[in-house]
Amino acid sequence: MTSNEWTSSSMPYLTPRTAGDVDAWTEEARGAGRRGSQRIVHAGEVPAPAAVGLMLGLTDGATVVVRRRIIELDDEPTELTDTYYPAAIALGTPLAGTAKIRGGAVTLLATLGHVGVRVVENVTARMPSDEEREQLRLGTGEPVLQLARTTYDSADHAIQGDVMVMPAGRQQLRYEIRIG
Secondary structure (H helix, E strand, C coil): CCCCCEEEECHHHCCCCCCCCCCHHHHHHHHCCCCEEEEEEEEEEEECCHHHHHHHCCCCCCEEEEEEEEEEECCEEEEEEEEEEEHHHHCCCHHHCCCCCCCCHHHHHHHCCCCCCEEEEEEEEECCCHHHHHHHCCCCCCCEEEEEEEEECCCCCEEEEEEEEEEHHHEEEECCCCCC
């Protein structure tokens, strides 16, 4: 891997943080001597796309709250992330707004009584759409990785669905799984 590539591990993004902490992305980038930031380009109610409805166990077109972000590393776009929440969880909360959430959304969800205990991630490789290519500053022919993550609570209800798109040549996904 070159110095421009990034190894991403899911675990820091799944655990609520201590009140007042920065979000996991900012902390992870700082720990590597780099600068992580994000721009929220949209937040609010939308009809659930079919794939998101399946992820969250909702009927096709049900209302969800989405936060669309461009994740940056050292001022370069490194990931596009759309995070979806069932409307019953997110409406009327900061999740439906464009302001940055101190400690991150997982911390806010926990304070609202929604703690993730199980995650399912599906990773695929594909060619980007024209919009994704432009936002990620990709050259022609460069593929992306798409990671679709669903987080479930202790009652096995989906509380969050993430769809992340990242340049395949600049990312490495790292999984550490504890058995038993």
